[in-house]
Amino acid sequence: MRLSVLLLMFFLLSGGRLLSQTPSLSENSQISLLTCAAGDELYSMFGHTAFRVQDSVLGIDVVYNYGTFDFNRPNFYSNFVKGRLIYSLSRRSFDRFLFEYELEKRWVREQILDLSLEEKNQLLNFFETNYLPENRDYLYDPLLNNCSSITGNILKDQFGDALVFDGSHLDQQYTFRQLVRQNMDLNSWASFGIDVAFGSVVDRKATVQEHMFLPYYAMQQIRNTTKDGKPLLKRERTILDYAEITPSGFFPLSPLFWFALLLLFTAIVTYLDHKHGTRSRWLDFTLFLLTGLIGTFLLILWLATDHTSTPWNYNILWALPANLGTAYVFVFPQHLPAWFAKYLWTAISFLALMIILWVFNVQIFSPVLIPLLLTLAIRYGYLLKFTKS
Structure with missing residues (x-):
């Protein structure tokens, strides 16, 4: 027990150092995708997506979150207006990550990926390399490069053509504008402002993978994705079970x-x-x-x-x-x-x-x-x- 705690502390405190220090996961490990329900605030209105890495042997249970931003970052608001907003990959314990959603009474679902031990270590090495201070920041794009769409990009980059995103579960391929409207009250100031700010470029149909910029669609897509001809999804479970938050307008x-x-x-x-x-x-x-x-x-x-x-x-x-x-x-x-x-x-x-x-x-x-x-x-x-x- 003491050894597991020491390994976990080492793993958490040594982030951003040398890749060679990344521990090798055991056969008991698993990597999963977390999908979190939409919230009341505009920035949380579309939900959230993150990766979870667990290993009961090493005592590891951490979340890699690409949806981290800092209001106190220099020129945050001017960069937001200019379209140069910087988001970061953060890493924190699963308990700390979950606390926020439990506090806000937002459901959280977990999709465990069917990966070999070699593939799990491959992903962990990628996350740890990406978490280095010089790598963790990225240029945020609300439709093309956000915390949810980046999960599809990572999986595709890591597993290449072996990974296939099947779009047969979609009723139709929607435009970006239609997809955004699905998550908002059309007669709200937030929806109106976004609609007016969007140009005609968002009225093209999104590809199957591009639908994954919305966390709910990313969750559905994992259910309909294969790797080497086999389902990528091994098992799905609900971690926090709360009712969907439905915004009520006046x-x-x-x-x-x-x-x-x-x-x-x-x-x-x-x-x-x-x-x-x-x-x-x-x-x-x-x-x-x-x-x-x-x-x-x-x-x-x-x-x-x-x-x-x-x-x-x-x-x-x-x-x-x-x-x-x-x-x-x-x-x-x-x-x-x-x-x-x-x-x-x-x-x-x-x-x-x-x-x-x-x-x-x-x-x-x-x-x-x-x-x-x-x-x-x-x-x-x-x-x-x-x-x-």
């Missing part, structure tokens, strides 16, 4: 409620403007300023960051970056400039083009946008009529 706080309210408000103000032959400059200034700010931010995400999911974002067809500069027209009481009518026709044409792109699935937009699009169309149409009068 409609009056949802984006659809507020956009519908804005549409109603704009329709009333526009009717009163038409009746009195005036224009509410404060409303137009606000609409142009906000859409211009959103459009400018989306353009920056598209052109000036390393995000792989934000290029070719046609949301800028309603959130026109040029609206930011055009908003000054409404600050002063003089007549609208002559060029403004052409600008309004362009803005209306862009709204029509956006609908065409939506119909032909070039980019799928959030349905929550519909009241906002109607709001802009009403106001653009009225201003166009006002310029003529």
Whole structure:
């Protein structure tokens, strides 16, 4: 017993040193994939995936977790915006890892992999090499390189063509946008913000392996993966058994409620403007300023960051970056400039083009946008009529 404890302490405290110090696993060892339920917070809303290495002979029970990030890392938030967020591989005891999920009452399931002793040691050597300080950091990508998708990459890199990801269990191959929406309430600010930030590049179908960027799909995929023609999954068990957390939204706080309210408000103000032959400059200034700010931010995400999911974002067809500069027209009481009518026709044409792109699935937009699009169309149409009068 004392020897096992000493071996475990040595194993935990010597991480990041020489590969030659990595212990050789015994026949009693096993390597498994842990899948953890989704949580309440945005960063945990899609669940989590990690590797577990156990050996009762050596007294080893540790988790290799590729989902570790540090808010205190220099330039964390600026790197997040730029698409250069760094995640790390961490290693901790299984008990400490499990404590967090027990505290949050999130289920944890374990899938033990059917591997030979040589293959187990191969994976352990890989994890230990990857855990070295110079190797543990990696460039995070929420869709292509996260804590879940990296598990499929590791298994494929380690076992090559012997490993086959069978996709017959999938009802269909979904796009990245569809996959993200499956885990979120469509009428939530988080879902709306992600939908608007995503460009048309996420509307392509994900490959069978790419579905594994979501932990639940990674768990399903392990059940449908073979190595050397035999099932990779040896045994599956539930470690923590809690009910699935289902987020409950409050409609009056949802984006659809507020956009519908804005549409109603704009329709009333526009009717009163038409009746009195005036224009509410404060409303137009606000609409142009906000859409211009959103459009400018989306353009920056598209052109000036390393995000792989934000290029070719046609949301800028309603959130026109040029609206930011055009908003000054409404600050002063003089007549609208002559060029403004052409600008309004362009803005209306862009709204029509956006609908065409939506119909032909070039980019799928959030349905929550519909009241906002109607709001802009009403106001653009009225201003166009006002310029003529």
